[in-house]
Amino acid sequence: MKRFKLSTEVLFSEDAIDALLEEKDENAVLITDKFMVDSGMADIILKKLSNCKEVSVFSEVVPDPPMDLIERGIAFLQDKDCDVVVALGGGSSIDAAKAIVYMAKKIDEKQNPDNQKKIKLIALPTTSGTGSEVTQFAVVTDSKTGVKIPLIDESLMPDIAILDPELVKSAPPFITADTGMDVITHALEAYVSETASDCSDCLAEKAAELAFEFLPRAYRNGYDIKARDKMHRASCLAGMAFNLVNLGVNHGIAHALGAIFHIPHGRANALVLPYVIEFNADMAREGAKHSNDAAKKYQKMARIVGLPAPTPKVGVANLIAEIQRLLKYMDRPQCMSECGVSVEEFNKHREEIVRRALADACTQANPRKVTAEDINKILDHIAK
The missing domain is CATH 3.40.50.1970 (Rossmann fold)
Known part of the structure; x- marks a missing residue:
């Protein structure tokens, strides 16, 4: 029930x-x-x-x-x-x-x-x-x-x-960017959560639609009151969605990165989001012929935010590309060294990051079961 x-x-x-x-x-x-x-x-x-x-x-x-x-x-x-x-x-x-x-x-x-x-x-x-x-x-x-x-x-x-x-209008651009990526992560993780429902889906869909449209505007001009208003609503809707159905391994990893390296939460989420989507969709697996449920939902979300998505594979690829484009536009870090953490320091804490992420309550709702090896492969993408 x-x-x-x-x-x-x-x-x-x-x-x-x-x-x-x-x-x-x-x-x-x-x-x-x-x-x-x-x-x-x-x-x-x-x-x-x-x-x-x-x-x-x-x-x-x-x-x-x-x-x-x-x-x-x-x-x-x-x-x-x-x-x-x-x-x-x-x-x-x-x-x-x-x-x-x-x-x-x-x-x-x-x-x-x-x-x-x-x-x-x-x-x-x-x-x-x-x-x-x-x-x-x-x-x-x-x-x-x-x-x-x-x-x-x-x-x-x-x-x-x-x-x-x-x-919200006086929040500086970097805060707008970090918190805005938190909204997008909340919406996407709630959307593919193991416990997602039609009710949570409608909240996540609208939250993502608003965030992808209005986050660039709010970042570009904090005094764009319409953009600020829409992002405030997107954040609230995404919060309602994940409050109902939990999140996923993206937050599990981000919580660990924040606790160990004191990286702002939204920034930590953004670091791994493209690679978590890729993992959850399981589209990179050699010989994969069928799309899993997460890939199909990412495909639908890609369409909702205005991206071409004729197939799950194309939809997933375009959604990831759009997130990476947005991160670049907002000048967000895309690896640990850009967050001020050296490769040596990051690798020294790898086991602890993996352990914390696996134990995190959010990870339990991830649409694909996660192993230590899976998390390490996700971390490989940001370990530079």
Whole structure:
């Protein structure tokens, strides 16, 4: 049996942040990072929360939020008797807010089993990439070991996601490119996931269609508000898709590359995406006469994004070529040395990358079963 459920209310288009004016007579906490405060972006949100009884700011979020930060955030919410949390920022800020609210609720359940307080969570993404505003996932980091801890629970999903393109237009081109490739990877991996369904497919198809069309425009001109709006929607749709059906080995490898070499997540995804598509489609195998299901879906996706795809083999080849063309256009790294990692350093960690990728929860949904040898062959393409 398969399920389809979307529990987050999504508000989008210009002036969507005006919805915050509807928050009244509440104690609100804005969870964000120092950059959002210093840049003045937090002040914009605080003005929209002017009808609240009291508004406080927790601005300690850092990339890969550690558990001690989550603990400080929980104490902050409790001290402010918080009714509503507004998460402002990229994936780290939204993940941190989700984890803080989730764990605060767990603590409250133990301390006050007969009088549990509901904290509303509103997510305002400032990048178009992670889709965290509509997913039941959050990742925090063990403060002592550095190991990333995935949290997966339906109650992690924000109550409201606000997609306002004004919050994204100042993102620099390299951030736009990296996060945009994360959107494309989310859409493609969800589309060929072992657990994909008609419901997730429609979300992934539209996400990819929007991303392939509007990512180059958003990269070229960050103040192209239509492109920003469409990429924000693409990110959200792709997030909904993979929230339903998981991802694949592309993310398994990217998580390992990010953890070991601290490569931005979207950039790590983009590095291996062409070679994961090639592997999943299994079109390069000598003597292959029949297309597998993944190849046929890539063929369909190629058509959806406007590429010639008369056969699975041609469709797969054109989809890969278009991704590589887009990466070149946006001046994205296409090997590890271009990410500042030497061949020697990369090869030193090969076994660890493979081990982590095989153990990653995302890899389990890949359409083709993956071995250590398969991952090493994918890594060969970027090991230069």
